[in-house]
Amino acid sequence: MIHTDPAPLPFTAFEDVAAISTRRSARWRPGLAAQSGPALHSEIFASSREGAGAAVALALALDDWRSIPRGEGREEEDRREVLWVQTREAARLSGRPYRAGLPLELATRLIHVLADKPEDALFALEEGLRCRDLAFVIGEVSGNPRALDFTASRRLTLAAQKHGVPLFLVRLDAQRDLSSARMRWEVTSVPSAPLRWNAQAPGVPAWRAELFRARTHAPGEWLLHQDGVRLKAMRERAADNDTGGAMDWTAGLQRRRLPQGA
Amino acid sequence: MIGHGNDRPRRILSIWLPALAMDRWRQGGGKERREFDRQPLVLIADTAHGPRIEAANRPGSEAGARPGMMLADARTLCPQLITAPSDPAGDLAFLESLAVWAQRWGPWSALDAPDGLLVDVTSVPHLFGGETRLVEDVHNAFARRELAVRTAIAPTAGAAWALAHYGPPGTIVEGREGIARALSDLPVAALRLDKDVVTVLRRLGLKRLGEVSTIGRDAIQRRFRNRKSPAANPLIRLDQLLGLVPEPLLPVVPVQMPLVQRRLMEPIRHRQLLDTVVSDLAADMARELEGRGLGARRLELGLWRVDGEVVVRRLEMAAATRDPAHIVRLFAARLDDVDAGFGIEMLRLRASWAEPLALEQGDIEAAAESHGTSLSACIDRLTVRLGPRAVSRPVPFASHLPERAQRWQPPLDPEPASQGLLAFHERPLKMLEKPEMIAVLYATPDGYPQRFRWRGSVHEVVRVEGPERIAPEWWRERGSARLRDYYRIEDDHGRRYWIYRQGIIGDGRGSDRNGGLPDWYLQGLCA
Numbered sequence: 189m190i191h192t193d194p195a196p197l198p199f200t201a202f203e204d205v206a207a208i209s210t211r212r213s214a215r216w217r218p219g220l221a222a223q224s225g226p227a228l229h230s231e232i233f234a235s236s237r238e239g240a241g242a243a244v245a246l247a248l249a250l251d252d253w254r255s256i257p258r259g260e261g262r263e264e265e266d267r268r269e270v271l272w273v274q275t276r277e278a279a280r281l282s283g284r285p286y287r288a289g290l291p292l293e294l295a296t297r298l299i300h301v302l303a304d305k306p307e308d309a310l311f312a313l314e315e316g317l318r319c320r321d322l323a324f325v326i327g328e329v330s331g332n333p334r335a336l337d338f339t340a341s342r343r344l345t346l347a348a349q350k351h352g353v354p355l356f357l358v359r360l361d362a363q364r365d366l367s368s369a370r371m372r373w374e375v376t377s378v379p380s381a382p383l384r385w386n387a388q389a390p391g392v393p394a395w396r397a398e399l400f401r402a403r404t405h406a407p408g409e410w411l412l413h414q415d416g417v418r419l420k421a422m423r424e425r426a427a428d429n430d431t432g433g434a435m436d437w438t439a440g441l442q443r444r445r446l447p448q449g450a
Numbered sequence: 451m452i453g454h455g456n457d458r459p460r461r462i463l464s465i466w467l468p469a470l471a472m473d474r475w476r477q478g479g480g481k482e483r484r485e486f487d488r489q490p491l492v493l494i495a496d497t498a499h500g501p502r503i504e505a506a507n508r509p510g511s512e513a514g515a516r517p518g519m520m521l522a523d524a525r526t527l528c529p530q531l532i533t534a535p536s537d538p539a540g541d542l543a544f545l546e547s548l549a550v551w552a553q554r555w556g557p558w559s560a561l562d563a564p565d566g567l568l569v570d571v572t573s574v575p576h577l578f579g580g581e582t583r584l585v586e587d588v589h590n591a592f593a594r595r596e597l598a599v600r601t602a603i604a605p606t607a608g609a610a611w612a613l614a615h616y617g618p619p620g621t622i623v624e625g626r627e628g629i630a631r632a633l634s635d636l637p638v639a640a641l642r643l644d645k646d647v648v649t650v651l652r653r654l655g656l657k658r659l660g661e662v663s664t665i666g667r668d669a670i671q672r673r674f675r676n677r678k679s680p681a682a683n684p685l686i687r688l689d690q691l692l693g694l695v696p697e698p699l700l701p702v703v704p705v706q707m708p709l710v711q712r713r714l715m716e717p718i719r720h721r722q723l724l725d726t727v728v729s730d731l732a733a734d735m736a737r738e739l740e741g742r743g744l745g746a747r748r749l750e751l752g753l754w755r756v757d758g759e760v761v762v763r764r765l766e767m768a769a770a771t772r773d774p775a776h777i778v779r780l781f782a783a784r785l786d787d788v789d790a791g792f793g794i795e796m797l798r799l800r801a802s803w804a805e806p807l808a809l810e811q812g813d814i815e816a817a818a819e820s821h822g823t824s825l826s827a828c829i830d831r832l833t834v835r836l837g838p839r840a841v842s843r844p845v846p847f848a849s850h851l852p853e854r855a856q857r858w859q860p861p862l863d864p865e866p867a868s869q870g871l872l873a874f875h876e877r878p879l880k881m882l883e884k885p886e887m888i889a890v891l892y893a894t895p896d897g898y899p900q901r902f903r904w905r906g907s908v909h910e911v912v913r914v915e916g917p918e919r920i921a922p923e924w925w926r927e928r929g930s931a932r933l934r935d936y937y938r939i940e941d942d943h944g945r946r947y948w949i950y951r952q953g954i955i956g957d958g959r960g961s962d963r964n965g966g967l968p969d970w971y972l973q974g975l976c977a
Contacts, residue, residue: 376943391913
């Protein structure tokens, strides 16, 4: 199997190539956080013309948050708040979160920050990552602002690792630039499965998510949808004949990304 | 309106363990005692007239054994009764530990001997998600400990007690009318009266609480005019039940003295080392006190010598303190005459009298670096840099129009009361700050756009759900406001939007810009 872009891995003299390949072969799947801990810093690239970016960020964050086993000495129910940081530009392009449409467990726990400049947004994100009373932080930044360079993303990664607060940064209409994010996704909406009682209506939201860069997983592409409170991921082929049951986790080669509008 | 503390009604949770002695006996000896669950078993206490039954398990009471019976009488009814000694003192101690444990549901709890507890749950239920959830939690917790329990929540201790003992399990009542309504059918024994008084009332023909008020206060007052204790006077009990007369309760407060100690590897014989250890102890004690927000008024330092002697030095301060240097200085003068003998092997410092002492502010930055900031500190830092309007929390507001149905308020303010949302209305995940007009290129005969242009590119609509009609709020808008028909749509790329048509053709309210035709807007992006 050929990786076009191998993720950076700590390479020491004691690690042979086989060990690296076995570590790389760990497939991403929903609920993986139960074994390997949450993805502390993820970037989600999406278009500002659709709500897919924020929706997938929420879905991934909630999936991690639900699947992490509640450790000893923790509260029975996690009622910590969630911070959602937007730059003014991102809020203008893709709107602000609407409480009535949020997942039920987040509706009462959302704190929204509207930052004028990308620098302020990065400051707010870092402050949120340093706060122990937050379940996770979601950021939305549009484009490739100069402030969000490799150094800034490295700072965010370190803050997230130090305090264990996951960060999901939605990049609207952005180029894939340098970043130290542990997982980088590209998401688009796909047509939803028809509803049982009203085939004409938009159904359960579904997204195509391409994991194009990850530190501990091989890249791959999945169709995600929210099944009740659980996130379900399917391979592209399984989605055609609509088999909701057995999942095939063998990722194929990366599909070549089609140019826009093709 | 947020209450000021005094005008909030108290909420008392009463917990009654009807089979406390039996449950405790059953858990006392591992598995073998649970084998008696199917056999008639009674707990007995010895009296001057022979053994008397204190408690009976379920098969025992079905066989006719009752608490208060003589064992000999019960044996005639059921010869195969198994007996075990009862342990009232142990039951009381167990109930005390239960009372401390029951403080998980409220700030303080009181004993209601011999087999009940009262917990003050005023302004606590929101931590459990409401009073019904709290009661469920109580039942689950007691079920896990295998203790039979009945509970009730009421504004007064008397009412809660009555409902727990005689009402339906898990009752929750509010307000004085609620008490009167819920308790009128209960027997008069629910008034917590002595047995002879209950007998008197029963002979008077008063069997239920609702009937006591029918014969008039004066008559009862005359009948019981020389009874002063509450348990002997139904009127006092009734007033306590309704909250007209205060009924102070004695809370159970577990007291744990702050205590730190050092066991030394080598016995110390020199004053210099002793001072070092005492200063270590004082620093430990300062941390211990700081964690509890206390300051010490009296400190006792015990020095255990190798030869079995214990030297104790006591210290009293004029004001509460937890400054370790101060404590060390005060002790230094008292340790001059200590004879170490062959050496001191253990030291213990105990604060036997401590008073609340407000915390001082230390180095915030260092603490934040090591274990994160708190939410309020985080919000403070954000508002200072980004301005107070930048950090907010969405709260629902009573309005039909989607953009008015959500307001933004400061993040740590309490949420205003609101009606529940309608669960069958699908709402978008994100809403644009202003609805953006879309140019409809081709509309279907049903009236929704088949193809529209938004922000410069064209969308083909594939699926539609709607319309959901939202009429203008006539009480606050002008008469010419047009209604809206909302549609949830999905285009051929699977992008889901929330659009609306403002007005309908021929409503005569359109602008002259496009000849009165309705306008289309895109307002929300769905997930």
